[in-house]
Amino acid sequence: MPAFLLRWRDELGETTPTGAARVAVGLLLLMNAVRAARELGGGYFGDEFHWPLLPEILVASRDAYVFIVGAQILLSLLVVAGIRAREALFSSALAGAYVLACDRLQFHNNRWALDIDALLLSLAPCDRAWAIGRMRWAPRIGPLWAVRLVQAQLSLIYLTSGGSKLMDPDWRSGRVLFERFVLFGANAVDQGVPQGIVRALTRPEVGSLLAKMAIATELVLAIALWSPSVRALAMWWGLWFHLSIEASSRVEGFSWLTLAVYALFSTPDASARRLEFDPARPLARALARAVQQADWLARFEVRPLSRECAAAGPPLVAVDRDGTAAVGLRAVAVIARGTPLLFPLWLPLAAAASLTKPRETRRTPPS
């Protein structure tokens, strides 16, 4: 068997990011189930025109569908809580796929992506972190082969989406985007987007430029997310790409699902970076606590500086993966790179930090 296949099959690693992704997927499953329940209030899909993939006799009856939607709500709560999370994910995925098979009018790319990601995540040890009742010291190392499949699935989606746009002359020329701006510009203005921005976007040359950027972004992300040297940059770009789609289009939870999968691309280790703070200073203490709270992917080991170090140096020191210690704005950039909530600001912070005078020292990499 080729070495890369053996590596994929046998890889073990930290599963805190997998747990965080599970919570996000659980919340999206919950949103989906609540939407289905709300739509059920307006009528059962089987009483109106529907288009099943399955033979009609296998389509869920009204009572069965009510039960499925109720079960989906319950299962999604279990997924979020981390209680029997893998079984709940697996069941949610099957239920979701069955509903899509009952009525392909309910098919949306984002719902299908959610179901298949839920299925793949159920095969990963996603219940070892971010789970109610899970002890802090409990083992969090686990096999990552299924996590890598979720990542591969995202790359496939990017390739397919970008590739289909590349093959379409109307997309390549920017005509599709331009028309979308024309059709939905008024809606954007109604929702508070400044008229000037909408007017700027509804120009053919802008549509053409943005279309080429979108195609290039999708195709590059499919590959770049796998490369350790450019991954952070790719994730930052992809994050803003998806946030802009979220702001301009109705894609249900697809943007958030994709960003949750981004967490799985993080290096599968824990506490590889350090944040050292002066415990005598309230502000440093508060910042350290804030970082600890926002450290969803277990990137940092937060620890107080010894009295001697604290007296001699700055109140807050961020030590990067390679042992480089940073203070001031550079420390903030290191923190932003490792915390999902601050990650959107990472590149501008890092750029600004690169203009500051380095006051860094080399420290021993974390043991």
Place this chain on the structure above:
Amino acid sequence: MGAAPIAASIGVAVSDGGALAGPAAEPFPQATRIAGHAVRSEARTSKPRVTRGREKMQIGRGAFSVKKAMNLGPRARVVFGASWIASQVALVLSAGERPDRIFGFRMFPEASTLEVHLIRETSAGDVTAPRGEWSALDAVGQLRHFSWHDRVRDPVLGAVDATVFASYGVATQLARLQRALDDVAAHIDQDGETRRLRAHVVFSRNGHDAQTVELTSQPRWGG
């Protein structure tokens, strides 16, 4: 300490813990990549849980559990992974063969619009059904009211005589509309006049010049 001895020393720690803990539950105690200190902290702390897990397994569980089945062994991982990738690629590549292009992950494929006008074919000729509403006599001569929206609630297909955005593209919406016509025609039992339903569709694909197409339902009687 190298990765393999660490993993071997925590053979149970890298498994699922709880009911499934135990060397047998983890097919790969010989780790190939492990994050250093995280593994060591597990090695320090995992023993008590292992004991509990084993007890639980002996007392409470049979030979099979769903979670155990979900922990695939080495060969199963390769088979599953290869099948998964192959099936997803096949679904994507074959999306164009499906009338509504589902499973193709073609995001924002078009920026097209369409406008559907509904027409009833009767023995007296074609009659339009403005906004999808019409009245017709039933078999015993009683006048009854019918509505396209009684069956079709989809926001795109339900919009008769109005220009709407063709979500997922014109081809997808035309495929859906064809089935909607057949469905409605099959559910207006008390309409004694309408032989067939017809949709006159005006669409513009990505802002190009408008085109028209006619779709017709299955005949309700008499061919």
